[in-house]
Amino acid sequence: MTRVLIAGATGTNGRALTDELSKHDGIISRALVRDTASAEFGDGVEIVEGDLADLQSLAAAFDGVGKAYIVTSIQPNTIDLFQNFFRAAKSADVTHIVKFSGLGSDVNSPSEVIRQHGETDEALRETGLPFTILRPNSFYQNMLGQAQAIAENGTFALPLGDARQSLIDVRDIAEITATILTTDGHVGKAYDLTGPESLDFHDVAEILSDVRGAPVNYTPITPDQMEAALKEAGMPEWSAHALAEIQALFATGAYSDVLPDAERLLGRPPRSFRQFAEDHAELWISTGEASLN
Template sequence: MSQSTSASILITGATGNIGKELTKHLASKGIPFRAMVRSMDNLQDFEGLNFSGAEVISGDFNNPESLQNALKGIEKAFLLTNSSEQAEQQQATFVNLAADARVKHIVKLSQWAADINSPVRFLRYHAVIENLIKESGMAYTFLRPNLFMQGLLGFRETIIKQNQFFGAIGNAKISIVDTRDIAAVAGEVLSSPGHEGKIYNLTGPESLTHHEMAEKLSATLGRKIEFIDITPKALKQTLLHVGFPEWQAEGLVEDYAHYKLGEASEVKFGVREAIGNEAKSFDYFVKDYASMFSA
């Protein structure tokens, strides 16, 4: 980690699911970057930030001055926030300040099926920001991943203690994607030319029901894991119980209603198009993360 480099790439959300894989990916290729973080504490846990070419700078999406500071001298910026009620405003502020700072290219982490008219609030705000970036005149690349395989880690405790995980999706298939593939695509787009004006739909190589995921987990973990389908109301209560704010809990219920209609079941090839490799399978994910699902 260094205080200052000649980095021309800015990574936001660097301590999140995708960001931590993205900084690791860039570090493994020796590509310098600036990472914007909210807090300078406990950064030793982030492998990518220990790279000598990583300049770590403090910044908060709710503090425009800190964004201006983070954007100084940047040519390409990776934009990611979590999906909160503030996300649209935070991302809009970032895009406007990036344009002012003469950033050339924004790589935005969006979501599968982003659409301004979607009944899913997350898909609407992502589409609003995609449009704002297009109108800004900066080059853009939109990464639209499907549901993350690593989302299953949110059920780590119930999988370990009860051999169960939950969702409101019925028997619908979904082409879930590994966050390491999303990070590899982001890394490639940020460090090589030819991705301007592109939208990459990022899915895994197959579409699975949650019951099929449970079977695959059972086979690898050597014990029976069950998927329990619950009602949207029960899903919301569970999310509120584990601490999600109301807006996010309702958004996740909307997400699952859209998945249940089979609207996220198609397999797309954005990973192959962007990096030339096939996307990681769910079997591969389960084998890699097996130890995390056992006591």
């Protein structure tokens, strides 16, 4: 049996990965969580308490671990969090570490989030650990954050203008990650993960309208408007700015290419946006009571 430590296990991608790994014999998932009291996972998932900001807590979490995976939320100290995880992984002598990054990760990007990914990808390479880096485009699942506005008002607003993006489904990323952790040939690789099509958000609105059976309108706004709305909704200043900044980068159209890695690793085309919209059909038509997870 190989024990895989999963940092970020309570989040969108980490949880999808524990679900996916449960289908694989020979793997024990160990979820690293900050609050064990509120963490619930399926049968067979081990739960260990630890904080990426606390290097000492990670040493115990790595005890008996063969492989490791890390994703974390965007925050000002992300680089320190990754560095701690890499240090602990190095001490534990793991045989493979899979790091969640972002498409176009680059230390010179105009987006701080993408610069952080560039720096932490580089830091991982410098550890000498056997690694694989995942660089996905934006997730279909981000639209779940718009579900209430769509269900209640038939509208959503984003600062993406008419730009196209090759968005991807988190379920496909998780399936790919599980493959990487359970098959050979992925060490030293960085994979650029996109969906099967390049859509602008008018296209997204049209697909949602079809699935909802009622109109959905996309309203382009400016990054400043988005940042102000996020702050008003209580998001910390740094995060609101970082999110608006990365959206401004997407609005240039730089994230529109459909790339081959996801289809090659899945052995099938990645899920379409229509498939995602249909799988969550009840969310676009409900009155706000549905869960967004």
